[in-house]
Amino acid sequence: MSIEVGSKLQGKVTGITHFGAFVELPDGKTGLVHISEVADNYVKDINDHLKIGDVVEVKVIHVEKDGKIGLSIRKAKEQAQHSTQSHRPQRHNRTNNHRPKEDFESKMARFLKDSEDRLSSLKRNTESKRGGRGARRG
Numbered sequence: 001m002s003i004e005v006g007s008k009l010q011g012k013v014t015g016i017t018h019f020g021a022f023v024e025l026p027d028g029k030t031g032l033v034h035i036s037e038v039a040d041n042y043v044k045d046i047n048d049h050l051k052i053g054d055v056v057e058v059k060v061i062h063v064e065k066d067g068k069i070g071l072s073i074r075k076a077k078e079q080a081q082h083s084t085q086s087h088r089p090q091r092h093n094r095t096n097n098h099r100p101k102e103d104f105e106s107k108m109a110r111f112l113k114d115s116e117d118r119l120s121s122l123k124r125n126t127e128s129k130r131g132g133r134g135a136r137r138g
Contacts, residue, residue, distance in 0.1 A: 003029060003069060005060050008076050013054045021050050023058055023071055031069030033058060038073050 003009070003025065011023035011031070020034040033056075038049050050056070059076040063069050102110075 003027070003031075003060055003063060005062060008057060008059050011056055011058050011071070013050050013052055013056060016046055016050060016052060018046070021046060023056060025058075025069070029067075029069060031058070031060070031071040033071045033073055037061070037071065037075065040074055040078075 009025055011025045013021050014024045014030065015022040018035075020032050021038070022030050023033055024030050035043050035046050038046060043049060056073055057076045058071040058073055061070045061072045061075060
């Protein structure tokens with residue numbers, strides 16, 4: 001069985017790193033699911049989503065000349081959703097996370113407030129380490 005880009009396969013998670021998971025494919029080859037290809041939302045810790053020994057469905061997204069295989073769990077699920085919900089268009093909205101739209105002015109005001117808070121905190125901490133204002137130098 002040759003591994004081709006675009007094919008969907010079942011595989012077993014054989015190793016987990018901070019950057020992704022290694023998945024053994026049916027023909028004995030191993031591919032990597034990068035952490036960004038595990039789920040549709042942001043994955044901070046891959047261990048929250050996968051464990052060694054899990055059987056997962058993956059889609060082959062690239063095969064390098066040196067034999068490295070890039071896999072995606074996210075795209076394998078996406079295809080399944082498209083086939084069952086093909087009558088409904090899907091909207092991908094990763095940045096919003098279901099928050100109401102915020103206009104530029106309120107974003108800028110929030111940014112400035114956060115910046116001022118951080119700056120004042122930084123000044124407080126550095127002044128105390130240098131001896132505060134008006135410290136004698138001798």
